[in-house]
Amino acid sequence: MGNISFNIFDSLDKTWEKELLKSYFLGGPDSMPFFSNVSKNKNILSLKKEEHDSCFLNIPWNIGSHGIFMSPTSTLPLSDSPYSLLMELARGKVNQFRNFNADWEFSGLKINQDIRNQLAKSTLEFGKAFSNNDLSQQEKSLQNAIEFAYHGSDTLIREYIRQIFDIRHQDNQPFETGLSAKVSKPFPASLTSKMEQSFNYMQVGFNWKNIETSQGIFSWSQVDQALESCLATGMEVIGGPVIQMTKESLPEWLTASSSTASQYATAMARFLDTAIRRYNGKIHRWIICSGLNVATEPAFGDETYFRIACKLAEIAKQIHSSLEIIIGVTQPWGEYTASKKRAFSPFIFTDNLCRAGLNLAAIDIEIVMGSSPNGSFCRDMLETSKLLDLYAVLGIPLTLTLGYPSIKNQGELGDSEFGNWKGSKTQATQADWAESFTSLALSKRFIQSIHWVELSDDSSSDFPNCGLFDKDWQPKASFSCMEKLRKTHLR
Numbered sequence: 001m002g003n004i005s006f007n008i009f010d011s012l013d014k015t016w017e018k019e020l021l022k023s024y025f026l027g028g029p030d031s032m033p034f035f036s037n038v039s040k041n042k043n044i045l046s047l048k049k050e051e052h053d054s055c056f057l058n059i060p061w062n063i064g065s066h067g068i069f070m071s072p073t074s075t076l077p078l079s080d081s082p083y084s085l086l087m088e089l090a091r092g093k094v095n096q097f098r099n100f101n102a103d104w105e106f107s108g109l110k111i112n113q114d115i116r117n118q119l120a121k122s123t124l125e126f127g128k129a130f131s132n133n134d135l136s137q138q139e140k141s142l143q144n145a146i147e148f149a150y151h152g153s154d155t156l157i158r159e160y161i162r163q164i165f166d167i168r169h170q171d172n173q174p175f176e177t178g179l180s181a182k183v184s185k186p187f188p189a190s191l192t193s194k195m196e197q198s199f200n201y202m203q204v205g206f207n208w209k210n211i212e213t214s215q216g217i218f219s220w221s222q223v224d225q226a227l228e229s230c231l232a233t234g235m236e237v238i239g240g241p242v243i244q245m246t247k248e249s250l251p252e253w254l255t256a257s258s259s260t261a262s263q264y265a266t267a268m269a270r271f272l273d274t275a276i277r278r279y280n281g282k283i284h285r286w287i288i289c290s291g292l293n294v295a296t297e298p299a300f301g302d303e304t305y306f307r308i309a310c311k312l313a314e315i316a317k318q319i320h321s322s323l324e325i326i327i328g329v330t331q332p333w334g335e336y337t338a339s340k341k342r343a344f345s346p347f348i349f350t351d352n353l354c355r356a357g358l359n360l361a362a363i364d365i366e367i368v369m370g371s372s373p374n375g376s377f378c379r380d381m382l383e384t385s386k387l388l389d390l391y392a393v394l395g396i397p398l399t400l401t402l403g404y405p406s407i408k409n410q411g412e413l414g415d416s417e418f419g420n421w422k423g424s425k426t427q428a429t430q431a432d433w434a435e436s437f438t439s440l441a442l443s444k445r446f447i448q449s450i451h452w453v454e455l456s457d458d459s460s461s462d463f464p465n466c467g468l469f470d471k472d473w474q475p476k477a478s479f480s481c482m483e484k485l486r487k488t489h490l491r
Contacts, residue, residue, distance in 0.1 A: 002025075002048065002049045002050070002051055002052045002053070002055075002078045003046065003047070003048050003078060003079075003080070004025075004046075004047050004055075004057070004076060004078060004079060004083065005044050005045065005046040005047070005079075005082040005083070006044070006045045006046075006082055006083050006084065006085035006088070007043060007044065007082045007083070007084050007085060008020075008040075008043045008044070008045055008085050009043075009085075009086060009135070009139050010043065011136070011139065016062070017040055019060040019068075020038075020040060020045055020059065020060065021038050021039075021040065022038075022060050022070075022335075022377070023036070023038055023045065023047060023057055023058065023059040023060065024036040024038070024047070024057065024058055024335070024338030024339075025047060025049045025051075025055045025056075025057055025338070026055060026056055026057065026058055026072075027051070027053055027054070027055035027056065028053075030345060030347040030348070030390060031390070032333075032334045032337065032345035032346070032347055032348075033058075033333075033334050033335065033337045033338035033345070034049045034050075034051055034055065034337075034338065035049060035050065035337065035338060035339075035340070035341045035342075036048070036049050036338045036339075037049070044082055045085060052078065054075055054076065054077045054078070055075065055076065056072055056073050056074060056075045056076060056092065057072070057073045057076070057088075058070045058071065058072055058073075059071055059072075059073065059085070059089060060377065060419065061089055061146070063146060063147055063150045063380075064143075064147045065147075065422065065423060066147065066150045066151065066154070066380065066422065066423075067378055067380075067419065067420045067421045067422050067423055068378060068419040068420050068423075069150075069377075069378050069379055069380055069383075069419055070333070070335075070377045070378065070379055070383075070419065071089055071092070071093060071146070072089075072092040072093065072096060072383075073088040073089055073091065073092040074088055074091040074092040074095055076088065086139060086142040086143065086146075087129065087142060089142075089146055090125075090126050090129070090142040090143075090145040090146050090149070091126065093122075093145075093146050093149040093150060093153070094122050094123060094126050094145055094146075094149045096149070096153070096382070097119060097122060097149045097152050097153045097156065097382075098119060098123070100153070100156060100382060101115065101119055101152075101156055104156070104160060109159070109160060109163060110159075110163065111156075111159075112159065114155060115152060115155055115156055115159060118148060118151060118152030118155055119152055121148050121152075122145050122148035122149040122152055123145075125141050125142075125144040125145035125148055126141070126142070126145040128141040129141040129142045129145065150380060153380060153381075153382040154380060154381060154382075156382065157380075157381040157382050157385055157440065158381075158436075160385075160443070161439050161440060161442075161443045164443040165439075165442075165443065165489070168443075168445075169489075174489060174490050174491040175442060175489050175490050175491070176491060177441075177442055177447060177448065177449060177450065177489075177490060178200055178201050178399075178448060178449030178450065179198075179199050179200055179201075179438075179449070179450050179482065179485070179486055179490055180199045180200075180201050180202055180203040180238065180449065180450075180451050180452070181199065181203065181451065181452035181453075181454065181455040181468055181482070182203045182204070182205040182451060182452065182453060182454055182455060183202060183203060183204050183205060183226045183229060183230055183455045184204075184205035184207065184222075184226060184454060184455070184456075184458055184461065185222055185225070185226055185456070185458065186222075186225035186226050186228065186229040187229050187455065187456070187469075187473060188473055189229075189232070191473065192229075192232050192233055194475075194479075194483070195233045195235075196233050196234070196235070197483050197486065197487070198479065198482040198483040198486050199233075199235065199482065199486065200235065200486065200490050200491055201235045201236040201237065201238065201449075202230035202231075202233055202235050202236070202237045202238070203230075203237065203238045203239070203240075203451055204223065204226050204227045204230050204237055204238075204239055204283070205223075205226070205240070205241075205454075206223060206239070206240060206241065206242045206243075206244075206275060207244075207248075207249050207460060207461075208242070208243060208244070208249055208250060208251055208271055209248065209249050209250055209251045209252070209460075210222065210460060211223065211271075212251050212271060213251065214253060215251075215253050215257055215267070218274065220278065223279075227279065227282065227283075231282065236284075236285075237282065237283050238283065238285045238286070238287065238449075238451075239275075239276075239279060239283040239285070239286045239287070240286050240287030240288060240289075240290075240326070240328075241287045241288070241289060241290035241291075241328050241364075242271070242272050242275050242276070242286065242287070242288050242289065243268055243271065243272060243288065243289040243290070243312070244289075244290050244291055244462060245289070245290065245291030245292055245294060245295040245330075246291060246374050246462045248374075248460060248461065248462045249462060254267055255297070255298055258298070261298075261300040261304045261308070264298065264300070264308070265307075265308045265311055268289075268308065268312060269311060269312060269315050272288055272289070272312055272315060272316065273315055273319065276288075276316055276319050276323070277319060280319060280320060284322070284323060284324060285323075285324040285326070285361065286316060286323060286324065286325055286326065287326045287327070287328050287364055287399075288312050288313060288316050288325055288326070288327060289309060289312050289327055289328065290327070290328025290329070290330055290364065290366065290401075291328065291329075291330040291366075292305045292306070292308060292309045292327075292349075293305070293329050293330065293331075293344065293346045293349040293350075294330050294331055294336055294346075296336075296340065301343065302342055302343035302344045302349070303343055303344075306344065306349060306352055306353075309327055309353065310353075310356050310358060312327075313325050313327065313358040313360065314358070317358075317359070324361035324362075325358070325359075325360055325361055326360060326361055326362045326363065326364050326399060327353055327358075327360060327363060327364070328363075328364040328365075328366055328401065329346050329349065329350050329363060329364065329365055329366065330346075330366040330374070331346065331366070331375075331376050332346050332347075332365050332366065332367065332376070332387060332391065333346075333376055333377075333379070333387060334346045334347070335376065335377060347390065347391065350363055350391060350394060351394055354394050354395070354396050360396065361397065362396065362397040362398060362399045362448055362449075363391070363394075363396055363397075363398055363399070364398070364399045364400070364401055364451070365388070365391055365398055365399070365400050365401070366401040366453075367384065367387075367400065367401065367402055367403075367437070368401065368402070368403035368404070368453050368463055368466065369403075369404050369418070369419065369421065369433070370404055370405055370417075370418045370419055370420050370421065370425060371403065371404070371405045371418060371463045371465070371466055372417050372418045374462045374463065375403070375418055375463065376418070377418050377419045378418065378419030378420055378421055379419075381436060381437065381440050384437065384440060385440060385444075388400075388440075388441070388444055388447070389444075392444070392446045397446065397448045398444075398446055398447050398448065399447065399448050399449045399450070399451065400441050400447050400449070400450050400451070401450075401451045401452075401453050402434070402437055402438060402441065402450060402451070402452055402453065403452060403453030403454065403463050403466040404421060404425075404429075404430050404433040404434065404437075404466060405425045405430065405463070405465040405466050406425065406426060406427045406429075406430040406457075406465055406466070406467075406476055406478070407425055407426070407465045408425050408465070421433045425465075427476045427477050427478070428477060430466075430476065430477070430478045431476065431477035431478040431480070431481050433478075434452070434468075434478040434481045434482070435478075435481040435484070435485065438450055438481070438482070438485055439485065442485065442489055442490075452466075452468055452482065453466050454466050454467045454468075455467060455468055455469060456468070456469040456470065456471060456473060457469070457470050457471045458471065459471075468482065
C-alpha cells in the first residue's frame with residue numbers, strides 16, 4: 001500500500017480540519033482519483049492507497065479572495081517521511097501556472113508583461129520560503145505563492161479566452177454554439193422576449209419523481225406547460241435529462257419495486273420510452289439520462305449501470321432513428337471514486353460510451369460547482385480548461401451543463417461547503433462565475449452547446465439555488481450575463 005503524509009502548520013484554522021479529509025490521490029493518464037483512505041492525527045494528514053505509483057493530490061484550500069478550491073500538489077513519490085502540506089500546494093500550483101504559460105506561449109499565445117510579472121512574483125515568493133528559517137514567515141511566503149499563482153493562472157486563462165475570441169470573430173460571424181437554460185416549470189409569458197434575447201434554443205427539464213409518483217401513474221402537466229413556454233419562443237427545444245440519478249429526481253417506488261438490475265433497467269426504459277413518444281415531433285434532441293456514472297444505489301456495479309446507459313440509448317433510437325441522443329456524465333473530476341472503489345472513473349465511463357457504437361450526438365459534461373450534495377467541489381478556470389481538453393481527446397462532440405448557486409443550500413453550514421467562488425455564494429459571485437465559465441466554454445470549439453442547469457430556483461431541483469431567476473421569477477444578475485454573452489458572441 002502506498003502512503004503519503006503531510007505536516008500541517010500549527011496556525012491552520014481548526015475548523016478547516018474536516019475539509020482536509022476530502023483530500024485524495026490522483027494519477028494515471030487521465031489524472032483521475034485513486035481510492036484513498038484519509039486520516040488526521042494531531043498535525044499530520046495521512047493518505048493511503050493500494051497503488052504504489054507516484055501521484056499528486058487534490059486538497060481543499062482557501063485561496064484568499066479567489067475562493068476555496070480543490071488545489072493540486074506537485075507529483076510526489078511515496079515516502080515514509082511527511083511532506084510540508086503548504087510547500088507542496090505552493091509547488092503544485094506554481095508549477096502548473098509555469099507549465100501552462102510555457103505550453104500556450106509555444107503554441108502561439110501572446111503572453112503580456114502582466115502575466116510575466118505575476119509568474120515572476122509567484123516564483124519569487126516560493127523561493128523566499130526556502131531561504132527563511134522563521135516558520136511564520138515561511139508560511140506567509142508559501143500562502144502568498146499559492147495566491148499569486150492562482151491570480152496569475154486566472155489572468156492567463158482570461159487572456160487565452162480573449163485571444164481565442166479575437167481569432168473566432170475575425171470573419172465577423174457569430175459562433176454556432178448553443179446556449180440555453182433548463183426550464184423545469186412554465187415561465188411567465190412576459191419573459192418570452194427575454195428568453196429570445198438571452199438564448200438561442202430552449203431546454204425543457206423532467207423530474208421523474210414528480211411525474212410518476214406511483215408506478216404506472218403519470219402526471220405530465222408541468223412538463224406540458226414548461227414545453228409550451230419554450231415553444232412560444234419559436235426556438236428549437238432540447239429535452240432532458242429525462243432520467244437524473246439523484247434522490248431528488250428518482251421516484252421513491254423505484255428501488256422498492258426493483259430487486260434486480262433487470263427490473264430497475266426496465267422501469268427506466270419504460271419511463272424514457274413514454275416520455276419520448278409523448279413529445280416526439282416537438283423535441284428532436286434528447287439528453288436521455290445523466291449521472292449513471294456516479295450511481296451506487298442499488299449496488300449493481302459500474303458495469304451494470306454502463307449497460308443500462310447503452311440500453312436506454314438503443315431504446316431511444318428504436319423510437320425514431322433520426323433522434324439526436326445525448327448521455328450526461330456528472331461530477332467529471334471523479335471525486336466520488338476517491339471515497340469508494342469503482343470500476344470506472346467518469347473519463348473511462350465516457351470513453352466506454354464512445355466505443356459502444358451508440359451513435360451518440362454528444363456527451364454532456366455537468367460542471368455544477370459549490371452545490372452539495374450533487375455538484376463538484378470548486379476549481380479555478382485553468383483546472384476546468386484542463387478537464388474539458390481531456391474529455392475532448394475522446395473525439396466526440398461535447399455539450400456542457402453549468403451551474404453555481406447564488407445562496408448556500410439548506411443544511412450547509414457555510415459558504416465553504418463544496419468550496420466557493422470569490423469567497424461566497426451570492427448573486428454577485430454567481431454572476432461572475434457564470435460569465436467566467438460560460439466564456440471559457442465558448443472559447444472551446446469542440447463544445448456544441450452550453451446549458452445552464454436551471455432557469456429558476458426550485459426546491460425540488462437537484463440544484464435548488466442555481467437558477468438564473470429566483471423562485472418568484474425575479475431575474476438575478478447572472479441572467480443579464482447570459483443576455484450579454486448571447487449578444488456579443490452567438491447567433
